[in-house]
Amino acid sequence: MATFKDIQLLRTTYLRGPNIWTYRPILEVWLDLGELEQHPSHQLPGFNQRLTAWLPALVEHHCGVGERGGFIQRLEGGTWMGHVLEHIIIELLNLAGMPAEFGQTRETSRSGIYRMVFRCPEETVARVALAQGHALIMAAINDQPFDLKGAIQAIKTAINDRYLGxxxxxxxxxxxxxxxxxxxxxxxxxxxxxxxxxxxxxxxxxxDQTSAIAEGIAQDKDFTKRLLAACGVPVPEGQVVASADEAWEVAQDIGAPVTVKPSDGNHARGVTLELTQEANIRAAFALAEPEGSEVIVEKFIPGTEHRLLIVGGKLVAATRGEPVSVHGNGQATLAQLVAQLNEDPRRGPEQEYPLDWIDLEKGAVQLELKRQGVTPESVIPQGQSVLLQRNGNMAIDCTDEVHPDVAYYAQLAAKIVGLDIAGMDMILQDVSRPMKEQGGAILEVNAGPGLLMHLKPTSGTPRPVGMAIADHLFPHSEDGPRAGRIPLVGIAGTQGNAFIARLVGWLLQLSGKRTGVASSEGMFLAGRQTQKSNAAHWAGAHRLLTNRLAQAAVIQTTARSILDEGVAYDRCLVGVVTDMAGWEGLADHDVLDAAQMTRVLRTQIDLVLDDGAGVLNADDAQVADLARLCDGEVLFYSQNADNPLIAAHRTEREGRAVFTRLGHVVLATGAKERVLGSLAQLSLAGGQQPEVPALLAAIAAAWALGIAPDLIAAGIKTFDYQTA
Structure with a gap:
């Protein structure tokens, strides 16, 4: 069998925002198939069999066929290696736990050169998946061994290192x-x-609503308890101790059994429960001391540990814990039983697992074993149970069982500490009974609580805690569908776009919104230039959108920026396209004629919100054709009052348009017209006359934003435009 040379990866580009392929981040790869251009999948002996043996779930890929097994049909009928690589990478991502579906492969104008893309939210993960997919396809082509488990693990490692928790x-x-x-x-x-x-x-x-003071209070468990107790919240009696001797003294004073724990630890590290013997209390002090700044000895309260999640003063989820034990069979050692326990798919070292592995080397586990007189080497008799861990295993959902009285005390404790999001550790006999009736207590109040136990409980119903927090941060009553959004105008093309961006920014500023502008003439905020260098690219827009001062934004985008980086924002309220020029400088992206610019600049109109507007140059037929792609309203502008596109737009759709007639600027809605002023009257501060198409585009964009015509006219006359 002939050995084929590797498919060449000519270049890889991570597009961080919406682009010509999709709304989401993707990795775009240019491939040179070389001699494989002459060898589609059905002409490589054994290739399809090797590939599907390694990746049997490829049968689930619908591909362009649109049904299960669609990609397999393409394989068997013959498809090219760029397309195959796309599906291999998607499947590897799926196997690594990152659901992936979108991918495309298109041939360029050069034979054997393809552009292959796949969606992935993290660049590092995407590049690792590409490397592993590339190695796999070449192994399948050349009938060589391949470490599939190693490839999946490499991608998993990248996900764990780079992806959000x-x-x-x-x-x-x-x-x-x-x-x-x-x-x-x-x-x-x-x-x-x-x-x-x-x-x-x-x-x-x-x-950003979580108080630093409240977080500091929550970290000091002793102080938190004193605050709660002062407000009538039941908490266990306890005291901070400075030594093992003092720990034993306090235990004698408050009465055994006791709990020993760090004053400001987390994740149950250094916590030991139900201690009665002096030796155990001293040993527990040694475990707790390294985990916090101080050690607390407190009265042990019998019951089961619970975690209640409070968001915005409301209970949104609750879980119940259970001790971890193993049961002997008369043959296996304790270490062997624990190894079997750790094989539970719910247990693992990463954040994605609801339960941790049990580590027999941990001091708290060793102390429990010592109290029971067993070691890891002990063979546990048939029927005997060995307790390994008493706390930190809260993963049984019990939200629907919580008594209103229990919820009240949890909510009250969050308010007393001052946390908007809090995890309440409570000890209860029964979460469905009133708190004080059963002698329950709040043990700790946690800032930044983990949410995985509520998302992936070992039993019970997963709770939408992420949505509860999102709704807390962005109440539905505020801004409606525009929650988290500011008025954003995106402008694409080449004709006077920097001027358009700055004039629209000025008009927005006059309308009462502190406005930022990212343009090829620099960055501006509230009319002041903050950066002189070109900001019409992804990084410039990104800086503007992260600025808390910006109540509105105007962002100039170029065709090259769309192709090289993607767009920095996901959607815009107003999208402006002025022209389709500039294709001559984009040959490196295989844009070789004016017609191909539609695919590039349609991105700007694809991003218009449903309740937004696309502003299009009706004097350019290719630009005007983008109207069919706009999800929102369309406003045309033209230097010709008799433009047939505008006439049809006004009569058939009662649409809005801005145009010139006999030297005057007219704003029209259906048959209604309003003269904004003559071109001579609409000169800038200092008498400067702007280019008419750019002026009309800016007026249309401002009108689309809801800025009153009188303010538009006055704003134009006061706009002091000086190029940077």
């Missing part, structure tokens, strides 16, 4: 369901939801 991820997903945009602000879990002045920020389950 489950708590942050579920909030972001919920916000996306409400069409609230997000921007990741660092390599960790700091995420901005919304744009500009409408934004909120989250960091795992903390928000």
């Amino acid at each position: 489950p708590s942050t991820g579920c909030i972001v997903d919920a916000a996306s369901q409400r069409r609230i945009p997000h921007i990741r602000l660092n390599d960790g879990n700091l995420v901005q939801l919304g744009y500009g002045a409408a934004q909120r920020r989250i960091w795992t389950a903390e928000s």
Whole structure:
């Protein structure tokens, strides 16, 4: 069998925002198939069999056929290797736990050169998936071995290293369901939801409304208890201790059994329960001391540990814990029984698992074993149970069982501490009974609580806690479908676009909104230039959208920026396209004639919100044709009052248009017309006469934003335009 040379990866580009392929981030790869251009899948002996043996779930890929097994049909009928690589990568991502569906492969104008894309929300993960998919396809082509498990693990590792944690991820997903945009602000879990002045920020389950003072209080468990007790919330009696001797003394004073724990630890680290013996209490002090700044000894309260999640003063989820034990069979050692326990698919070391592995080397586990007189090497008799861990295993949903009295005390405790999002650790005999009746107590109040236990309980109903937090940050009563959004205008084309951006920004500013502008002439905020260099690209727009001062934004976009980077925002209120020029400089993207510019610049109109508007140049037929792609209203502008497109738009759709007639600018809605002023009257401050098409585009955009015509006319006359 002949050995084929590797498919060449000519270049890879991560498009971080909406682009010519899709609304979401993708990796675009240019492939040179080389000699494989002459060898589609059905002409490679054994290739299809090897590939489907490694990846049997490829049968689920519908491909263009539109039904289960569609891609297999394409394989058997003969398809090219770029298309196959696309599906291999998608399947590897699926196997690694990142659901993936979208991919496309298109031949370029050069024979054997293809553009292959696939959707992936993280660039590093996308590049690892590409590398593993590339290695797999070449192994299948050349009948060589391939480590599939290793490939999947490499992608999983990249996901765990780079992807948002489950708590942050579920909030972001919920916000996306409400069409609230997000921007990741660092390599960790700091995420901005919304744009500009409408934004909120989250960091795992903390928000920019989470008080630093409240978080500090919650970290000091002893102080928290004193605050709660002062307000009538039941808490266990206890005291901070400075030594093992003092721990034993306090235990004697308050009476055994006791709990020993760090004053400001988390995730149940260093916590030991139900201690009665002096040796055990001293050992527990040694475990707790490294985990916090101080150690607390408190009265042990019998019952089951519960975690109640409070968001915005309301109970949204509750879970119940259970001790972890193994049961002997008279043959296996304790270590072997624990190894079997750790094989439970719900247990694992990463955040995605609701339960942790049991580590026999942990001090708290060793102390439990010592109290029971067993070691990891002990063979556990038939029927005997060995307790391994008493706390930290809250994963049984009990939200529907919570008594209103229990919920009341949890909500009260969150308010006393001052947390908008809080995880309440409570000890209860029965969550469905009143708190004090059963002698229950609040053990801890946690800021930034983990959400995975509510998302993936080991039993019971998963709870939409991410949506509860998204709704808390963006109440439905505020802004409606525009929650998290500011008025955003996107402008694409080449003809006077920097002028259009700045004039629209000025008119928005006059309308009462502090407006930022990112243009080829620099960055502007509230009329002041903050950056002189070109900002008409992804990074410039990104900086503007993260600025909390911006109550509105105007962003100039170029065709090259769309092709090189994608658009920095997900949707816009107004999208403007002025012309289709500039294709001559885009040959490196295989744009070789004017007709291909439609696919590029339609992106700007594809992003218009349903309640927004597309502003299009009716004097350019190719631009005007984009009207069919706009989800919102369409406003045409033209230098010709008799433009047939505008006439049809006005009569057939009662549409709006801006045009010139006999030297005057006219605003029309259906048959109604209003003269804004003559072109001579609409000169800029200092008497400068702008280019008419650019002026009309800016007027149409401002009108689409709801700015009153009188203010538009006055604003034009006061606009002091000087090129940067």
